[in-house]
Amino acid sequence: MVSGFQAELFEGDLSKSEEEALQLIQDNDGIHQSELWKELDTSSRTGSRIAKSLADSGIVNRKETTHNGRKTYELVIPEQDNSSSVEFNESELPPELQEASPLATSIVSLLQKRGEVPITRVDREIDRPPQAVDEAMGELIERDIVSIERKTLYGREQDIVSYLGL
Structure with a gap:
């Protein structure tokens, strides 16, 4: 067992x-x-x-x-230390993120490095359960830190996450 x-x-x-x-x-x-x-x-x-x-x-x-x-x-099996696989530099984060969850901060860090990212890539890059990623994305959208829109990328239409601070 x-x-x-x-x-x-x-x-x-x-x-x-x-x-x-x-x-x-x-x-x-x-x-x-x-x-x-x-x-x-x-x-x-x-x-x-x-x-x-x-x-x-x-x-x-x-x-x-x-x-x-x-x-x-x-x-x-995921690591038990609950740290995200994406590193971030706190000095680069907007003030709105000071009270955000660590997972939301990791997502912003990923977007700062990559710009626009397909939402499926965020799920793969952020080493957390999909539900947790969805909750953090909701938090970021509510605070107007990121947006999601439908675009054609890599030859197909998909949902793209963009950091609004860029």
């Missing part, structure tokens, strides 16, 4: 398949999604659903990668 930190937080909330997948991820210090479903002896579709469910609930991080020449996802 699931051990340590995950067991305490998610005991009883996971299906048997999710528990087995989480145990595999823990035992291997991460695993490619394409290997996970093989190890679980299930279909790729079922493996993908399990991985997405674990990622959506914030139990694992799911990052797009290439393995054996094919697109897949790397599944890893």
Whole structure:
């Protein structure tokens, strides 16, 4: 079964398949999604659903990668220190962010470095559960620090996040 930190937080909330997948991820210090479903002896579709469910609930991080020449996802247990993977320089932050959450500050830092970013990239770059990223984005939009608009970027129409301080 699931051990340590995950067991305490998610005991009883996971299906048997999710528990087995989480145990595999823990035992291997991460695993490619394409290997996970093989190890679980299930279909790729079922493996993908399990991985997405674990990622959506914030139990694992799911990052797009290439393995054996094919697109897949790397599944890893997030660090427990709750720090964001995006660093920021407090002197570059607008005064409106002094009372903002650390996650909102990390998002602004990413946007300061990159300018316009597809919203899906924000989800991948900020190493947090999608719900937490959505809440921080809502906080930033409410304070008029960022905006989201539909644009054509990289040849397709998508939602783009822009830092309004640029």
